Amino acid sequence: MLRTERRLVGGDAELARLEWHDVPDGDRELLDAVAGLxxxxxxxxxxxxxxGYTPTAIAELLGIPAGTVNSRLARALxxxxxxxxxxDVDRA
Structure with missing residues (x-):
């Protein structure tokens, strides 16, 4: 793990504490899915x-190649x- 990423890991607790206000129920399910990544x-x-960061900006921020950012995004999606x-099938 890169040094920049280690710094962000400490801030991950803050991401976990984020409260989502005015989010419709369907969107809450999506946010829960994101939290499970x-x-x-x-x-x-x-x-x-x-x-709203661009992949290039994310790469610079994390100190990783832009291709790695794109790969992580693709796999996450x-x-x-x-x-x-x-x-969705379970709800039907």
Missing amino acids: SLQRRIVVVLRYGL EELRANYEVN
């Missing part, structure tokens, strides 16, 4: 889709799609 994947998802589809 590995730390590496969760960090890039939150930075990209929660805070695959995992979220799979989990969300399973939950």
Whole structure:
């Protein structure tokens, strides 16, 4: 794990304490799914889709190659799609 990522790990407790206000129930399920991702994947998802950072900016912030950011995002989205589809079928 890179030094920058180690610093973010300490801040992960703060991410875990975030309260989501005015979030519809369906979105809460998605946020719960994001919370279930590995730390590496969760960090890039939150930075990209929660805070609007570009993959290049995320790479610079974390001190990792942009390709690694894109790989983590792709794998996280695959995992979220799979989990969300399973939950969607369970609700039907």
